[in-house]
Each structure stands twice: as structure tokens, then as C-alpha cells.
Amino acid sequence: MSRSDQVSEHGSRTAKESGREGSVPRQRASSRSFLASELKQLFRRGRTQALLLALAAIPVMIAVVVRLSTAVPPGRGPAFLDRITQNGLFVGVTALIVAVPLFLPLTIGVVAGDTIAGEAGHGTLRYLLVAPAGRVRLLLVKYVGAVAFCVAAPLAVALAGAGIGAALFPVGPVTLLSGDVVQPGEALNRMLLIAAYQTVSLLGLSAIGLFLSTLTDVPVGAMAATIVLSVASQVLDQLPQLEWLHPWLFSHYWFGFADLLRQPIGWDSFTSNAMLQAGYIAVFGALAYGRFVSKDVLS
Amino acid sequence: MTSADRGAGLAIETTGLSKRFGHQLAVNSIDLAVPQGSVFGFLGPNGSGKTTTIRMMLGLAAATAGSVRLLGQDMPGKLDEVLPQVGALVEGPAFYPFLSGAANLHRFDAADRHASPGTRRARVAEALDRVGLSHAARKKVRAYSLGMKQRLGIANALLSRRELLILDEPTNGLDPQGTREVRSLVRSLAADGATVFVSSHLLAEVEQICTHAAIMSVGRLVAQGPLAELRQAGTAQLRLITPDAGAASGVLVRFGMTPVIGHPDGADAVITSVLPGSAGALSPNGSRNPGGAGGTGGTGERDAAAALEAAPEAIVAALVADGVRVRGFAVERGSLEDRFVALTGEGFDVAQ
Incomplete structure (x- = not known):
């Protein structure tokens, strides 16, 4: 402290001011480097890679089974399953649909539940805070990390599906739900759009996971609680007695991406979903903030 | 520092x-x-x-x-x-x-x-x-x-x-x-x-x-x-080995001490006593109480003055002057460990 004071006394006033100005971009650069460190740590970690591989295995499994077996009559199995043999692009779409209720929420639960509780479990939370990372900054960086995984997870399913579909089956123009026919390039775009829809769908769950993660020092607890909530929300969404509640459940629009397969694209469901997820982010983000900023870190 | x-x-x-x-x-x-x-x-x-x-x-x-x-x-x-x-x-x-x-x-x-x-x-x-x-x-x-x-x-x-x-x-x-x-x-x-x-x-x-x-x-x-x-805040102990226990304790009492006489091996008496003026307790903010460690010199004529100036060499001089045969004399100052144990208690009883 005294050292830097001495230096600034020797230096001229302008030098002092320019030094202060110079520190602003440097801080920004350092914040970027913390986020980069978080993303690197998340995606280089064996567990995250295993989760993404497991997701990518879903379309591979579907494609191989369909390739090795005789044709199924239409209407049985997941949607579009009967179309795969004619057009490999349907592998990705089918796999995305299969992954929605359980596989995607499961992997998000693991990543979002681990955000703060995982650091607490390792004991590294205290060293991040003493660094000092700043509690709000840490929470934001952790949430951005979870969002990055929400982007990566459906993308892994879609891209693996497109790849294995193209490898094992013919690829051609696709007939949309509205009856219009689009070229394979446009069809691939639609599949990525579905992946994006699912990314948005999972943002609310990620915020819930982040909040639950601030409540405990045991990451498995936060993960399990997040996954259980995702299942519970879907179960409640099935009960007609609770119809008034359905539009408020974070899983309510999870399957609402059919409109993306029409010409022209219907954005209503996408918008409603985004609004709902934004609401969940606001509520659970605020709860996570309230909890974490005042929390005694004793791990 | x-x-x-x-x-x-x-x-x-x-x-x-x-x-x-x-x-x-x-x-x-x-x-x-x-x-x-x-x-x-x-x-x-x-x-x-x-x-x-x-x-x-x-x-x-x-x-x-x-x-x-x-x-x-x-x-x-x-x-x-x-x-x-x-x-x-x-x-x-x-x-x-x-x-x-x-x-x-x-x-x-x-x-x-x-x-x-x-x-x-x-x-x-x-x-x-x-x-x-x-x-x-x-x-x-x-x-x-x-x-x-x-x-x-x-x-x-x-x-x-x-x-x-x-x-x-x-x-x-x-x-x-x-x-x-x-x-x-x-x-x-x-x-x-x-x-x-x-x-x-x-x-x-x-x-x-x-x-x-x-x-x-x-x-x-x-x-x-x-x-x-x-x-230093711990008390210092005086340890004297002499065959003339009675005369020695007389001298020590003059210095304001309360000697304890023991005969561990039968022949010579071992006299122990807390050195006066050494027990300056330390208050939590670190300042010492008045009447700290003894100074040097002084033959110790009057008890009150002697108690404050009970330098080890003065005690020995007084003992020898009174014809006490000093066969062993030591002043053992408490280590930090003694101080620690005195303040926090002994044994494996973990606090709380």
C-alpha cells in the first residue's frame, strides 16, 4: 500500500490519472479471463465431456438400431422415427425429441447443480472468494458457464444426429409439417433452430440449479434436487386438475417447437417460452443472489 | 518491530x-x-x-x-x-x-x-x-x-x-x-x-x-x-539446593518470597519459590502491569524494596552473606509453552 503511494507521489498528476484510466480496460480483460477460465474448466473436465458424449450417443443409438432392423410401421415409437430410413436428417430431430424429457434436464441438473456447491465441496470456493472473485461476479460467471452448457448439450445431439444420419441413410429434401418441401441445407437450419429452442427451454432450469447450488456444500444434493424438480414440473404439467398452473411451469413449452417445422415459421411458442424462462431466471437469479451474497462460506 | x-x-x-x-x-x-x-x-x-x-x-x-x-x-x-x-x-x-x-x-x-x-x-x-x-x-x-x-x-x-x-x-x-x-x-x-x-x-x-x-x-x-x-509474563521459579534449609528460607522470606522446602534425595534440601516481581500479568492489549521484571544490583536491606529488586545475583549474595552453602541455584523462566498451557488449560480437552 505504502509502496504504491510513494510511486504516485513521485509521478506527476497526469501520470496518476492516466494510470487510473488504464486500469478500466485491464479489469475488463481480467473479467473475460475469469469467464474464459470457467468455460475452459467446464468443457475440459472429463465429466462434462462424458455428459456431452452420452447425449451424442442418443442419435447414434437410434440410427444404428433403425439401420439394423426392419422398417417400423408409422405411428409407433418417437415422432419421425419412421421417416429416418428415407432421410437421415430425421435422426437428429428424433433424437432431440427423445432427449427433451429426461436426458437434457439430467445433464443440465448435473452442471447447474455443481456450479457453487461443487466449488464448496472442493473447498475452492473460499479461495475464489479470497482471490477476490467477488460474489456477484462469481455467480454471473457460473451462470454463464451453465448457459454455455445449455447451448452445447442440444447442439451435441443435433450435430451427432445429422452426422450419423448422413452416414447411414440417404439425405434429401424434407417435407415440413405444413407440407412444404425444403432443401437439406434449410432442413439442417431448422434442426439447429430446434436445438436453440431447447437451449432457451433449459435456461430457467439452470437458474433453479444455480440457486439450489448456493444452498448446500454437497453438489450431488443440488444436482439431484434440480433433476427431481424438472421431473416434478413435467408430471404436474400432465395433471388436468392443475390446468391453471400449467402456463407457469418451466417445462410447459419444452415440446412446443413443432411450429419451427412449418412454413412460415411460427414464433409464438418460442416467444412465450423465452418470456417464461426469463421470468424463472429473474426469480431464481434474485434468490441465488440473495442467498449467496450474505452466505457464510464455511466449507 | x-x-x-x-x-x-x-x-x-x-x-x-x-x-x-x-x-x-x-x-x-x-x-x-x-x-x-x-x-x-x-x-x-x-x-x-x-x-x-x-x-x-x-x-x-x-x-x-x-x-x-x-x-x-x-x-x-x-x-x-x-x-x-x-x-x-x-x-x-x-x-x-x-x-x-x-x-x-x-x-x-x-x-x-x-x-x-x-x-x-x-x-x-x-x-x-x-x-x-x-x-x-x-x-x-x-x-x-x-x-x-x-x-x-x-x-x-x-x-x-x-x-x-x-x-x-x-x-x-x-x-x-x-x-x-x-x-x-x-x-x-x-x-x-x-x-x-x-x-x-x-x-x-x-x-x-x-x-x-x-x-x-x-x-x-x-x-x-x-x-x-x-x-516473560509467565512467572519465574527459583530453585535452590542447600543443606542449610532453615537459614536459606530465612533469607528468602526477607526477599518477600514464600519458599517451599523439599528433601527429594535426603541429603540436601531443594527449595523452590516464585521469584517476586516476575509475575507481571499481561493484559489483552499487550501492555505490562507496573512492577515488571527485577532490575540489577541492590543488597536488599528492606523487605519492600527487596521484593521489587530481587535480582537472582542479589539473592545469591544475600544467601552467601548469611552463610548458606549454595550447592545449586537456578532461575527458570517460563517458556511460551508454560504460558500457553497456563492460559488455555492442559490435556486433550478440545475447547467447546
């Missing part, structure tokens, strides 16, 4: 700092004063509240009452400005087991928004070198021994230039060689002008490296001050 700089520049200052967990008062209104530039030993048995105090200092836990100032700034209010100047090892090292030692340090350094990314690689390498871990930099922390993790924890505290280092049990798990290295590291950090606050339950460690110390017991601060004063 003398006690003169007290109040002038305090690296750590707590006022009435308390922490309550439910019904239990883990830290009970402590007033710590750590002078800038000192190597400060924070002593106390397990569970006496040392780590909780450190957590509050670093803004990890909120104080139930009282305040903390680090480097002259309020905590946790000025946390963002203070902590970049503070290196810390809190309750043992903690790392990502799946990352290498160097990657762990990169991670923690990236978390500090004040640390420059440009010099990160060089600073990490330097910190690893300083604790002798360069050879294991690329190894996953999972494969580190406890001692290596401890060193890596210290390296993490040294990533940037620090004004203050708070090291909680820094030699825990280290072999004797590693302990020596940490001691010399602490000395070199202090020589660079940093204040080093070391918590420990190892008295020998504190006696060897610290200039100041404080002793915690059951959440209370029972003593603090310069190490020399703390040590």
Missing part, C-alpha cells in the same frame, strides 16, 4: 469481533492488533476460534458483532480493494483434483480481477518455484501428497505481491524439512516488508519465527503482545 509501532500502523485490527453459531459463541469479542511488518503468531488449541476469526477477517463469514480492519480499510466493506493485497491460506489447502498444480494457480489468479493476465504465466512459475514445486507443476493435484498440497496452497497466497499474508496452519502435514522451508519462507516474506499472520497450535513454530503472538482460548483472546513480553 517493537511495541512502539502499536496504533501507528496496524495490518489487522479487530474491535469486539464476535461470531455466534446458534447458541455457541465461537469468537467472543476479540480485539486483535497486528502491527504492520510483524510476524504474528495466532495461537490456540483446536476449536478455540482461530479459523472462524480468519474467515471473518477475509470476508468469508459475517461477524455477529464487531468490526475488522485490514491494512487500514474496513472489511468486508472494502473487500475488493483490500483482498488483492492479501494472500491467504485458510483451513488447509483446497484445489481442483482434476487440474494440475499450475492450472489450479492459473484458475485462482484468473478469479482475481486485479491480477494482470499478461504476467500470469510468469507469476505462477515464480510462486511454484518459491515453494519448490516447479518439478510437479504439470502433475494433477490428485497425485500430490499432503505436503505438496500445502506448498501449493502457500504458492497460491504468493501469486501477487502481498502486503499481508494470512496463513492458517501453514506447516500442517509438512515433513521437518518442509517445515524448515516454510519458516525461512515466512522470514523472507517478512524481510520483504510484508506482515505475516500465522495461525498455529505448534508453539515451537511460533517461538522460532514470530515477533508477536496472541493466544486464543474458547473463543476469547487471552493474551497478545510482542513475543518477548508474552514469554
